[in-house]
Amino acid sequence: MIGDVIFEMKGITKVFPGIKALDAVSFSARSGEVHALVGENGAGKSTLMKVLSGVYQAEEGDIYLRGQKVRFQHPLESLAQGVSVIYQEFSLLPDRTVAENIFLGREPARRWGLLDTQRMQSETQEVLSLFGDRHRFGPETLVGELDVAQQQMVEIAKALSLNAQVIVMDEPTAALNDTECDLLFQLVDDLRGQGRSIVYITHRMREIRRLADRVTVIKDGKVAAAFDDVPETGQIVEAMVGRDIGQFYPEPATPDEVGEAVLTVRGGGNDRIFDIDLDLRAGQITGFAGVQGAGRTALALALFGVEPFDTGAVTVEGNPVSLTTPRRAARAGIAMLPGDRKAEGLMLMQTVRDNGMISARAFSTALGAPDNTPMTTLDQMDQFFDAFDLRAASYDVEIQSLSGGNQQKAIVARWLSLAPKVLIFVEPTRGIDVNTKAGIYAQMRKLAQEGAAVMAISSDLPEVLGISDRVLVMSDGKIVAEFGYGASEAEVMHAATEAHLELETS
């Protein structure tokens, strides 16, 4: 029942300061079809959809809606023309009812400006009836009482009540469990049957195979491949990755560099991760790959005591440890470089030196001299900075004046003052320019060579493959595959996205 072309984007180019986010991208959708938009994190999928909806304006290229050239300056304009985008982060008010959310900003009024609640109720009921009896909530239910899948239905209902012909869903299953996913797939089928066109953003192969009529792959802001049907998974993955890892990364560990298991986890688990068995060896960098929400960050947070394990046993150098707070984890010899440097790593108003010294000060006696702790003196901290080639006007300037890479070096130095046995790097190069990246990788390798067990988590797959001596793949909170050095992106991607299927069929 695929019909006419509803919208068409031609040669869209979008430039952000210092980066070409989209480069002459063309994309279209017909009525009654699901068009899957696929690509790695940062490939440009969401940017493209923000251009379509008018959040961003493209520098070059045209958008046609039902044959008419349009140029949306604001999302409200595209909404009025029947284009709805459902983002990963919902835009719902938890303390309002379903009906109030659906009519937010365009509430029907009676005379004297009184709210026409009856009309809101009945029209909401009408829209919800499109879901059959699957929604299990009414117009009067408070949104805060709904689970994630139901909230997503409210978002979809909102789109339907605006009579959206184009519905964009940005990784809609990211927060859903399997049953909820199935329900969503049925809804998408229904919407397609009603002749609407769905743009479905994902990087999960099983969803593409289950839902898509067409697939477009975006990589580095360009269309890497456009398929008029759903091809073999291998073809999609190849289009998504397929670039080689240069001399950017340090040499892997030689077998005699790898030592004993420093940290072991047996049967570790909590709300987000399950049945974790893990050995981190001295001298080795262990990388973690997986899609968003696969549990990599949750594992790091558990090991560092931020969101501790509920079950299982952990040892460090053979001694059982209880990792219930970051302070305990640090005492046990574990260090974590947080993923969000600004929010979780830096004391922005303090000097570079104070940012470097804070952990040594945190683990010394409260009344001790802050520049001369048992772990590190200020002079030794300066030597760490010098060794890392940390560039600052002076080590006494506020750390917020430094570049991201130099800030990261100060945080690494902070942990080195405690001589940790296990170092967990979460997104070690996020927001850091290419040249500084190589320096950070060299540092990580050096730490491993000096006997630390290093764990690296990154959403940048080539990075994980480039720096790691072995790669563990996580999916749905479990470790599902292991690869040695030199694994291809395609292999790892397969494991990360196919795990669902294998688990289901086995």
Add this chain to the structure above:
Amino acid sequence: MMPRLKQMNPVFLVLILLFAAIAILSPYFLQPAGYMNFLKRAAPIAILAVGQLYVINSGGFDLSAGALVTLTVIGSSILLDGDASATWWVIIVMLGAGVIVGVANALVVSWLKVPSIIATLGMMITLSGIALTWSGGAPRGYLPENFRFFGRYLIKDLPLIKILPVAVIVMVVVCAAMWWLMHRTNYGKRLVAMGDNPKAAMLAGVPLTETRIVAFVMSSVSAVIAGILLGGFAGVSTDVGVGLELQAITAAVIGGAQLLGGRGTVGATIAGALVLQAMFTLLNILGFPKPVRDVVQGLILISAVVIAGYRRRRSGG
């Protein structure tokens, strides 16, 4: 040298200008009796302000300090009722009460996740209620001379400075100790780091709850000490502490402390307290009535925050 001068906190310049103005209008303040009396009057607010700075640097407010000053004065006078032999244990009891109030404030913030401005507002109302209930609404009892010694006594016939109020000695000793803890210990560095970014500090290993408890205890204990001084030179009244917590916050802000934490020094806070006291003195000399002081205090508070924000933006901070 020039960049150093530019970096210098403007509060010190303002303080010098105010002193100059006061000295020109009333040369009495150039004599030891004049400036020592000025310092004596400034002592309680300086001590309160430095205590308050601990909580401000941790990222919070302590609104209960003023009510604790009142409770200290009222409670001491009722417990003592002129009995000089009881002075020492009453002082110890009052300092103990200060510790309890500080720990309670910190735990409500840390464990129950109540914003400090609300937690200490609740404590302020509670303490005022206790003071009122205990005293029955009017000053009762009587403070013996050895209790009033700290706030009132003047050491005389000294060379050079001629007289030295005991309150000034108390101020110097207490402020020096609090300066040392803030700027020369690991604790002080943890405190400021926590105020700057609690999550980052926690992930760097800083024990947040312990750090916060000490900060609130410093504020409460400084309020008790300020209460003992005020009881000494102002005597017993039921409104002795009213509004002092706001003066303390104002003094810290004049000294450049960042509200919500992460930046503030003891030296500049003491200077801020002296600026506030000098401003009151100046208005007094010029013959303005008391309510005008409040207007000026309010305007200074807002100006200090505006100026601090402007300086920070310009320095790219």
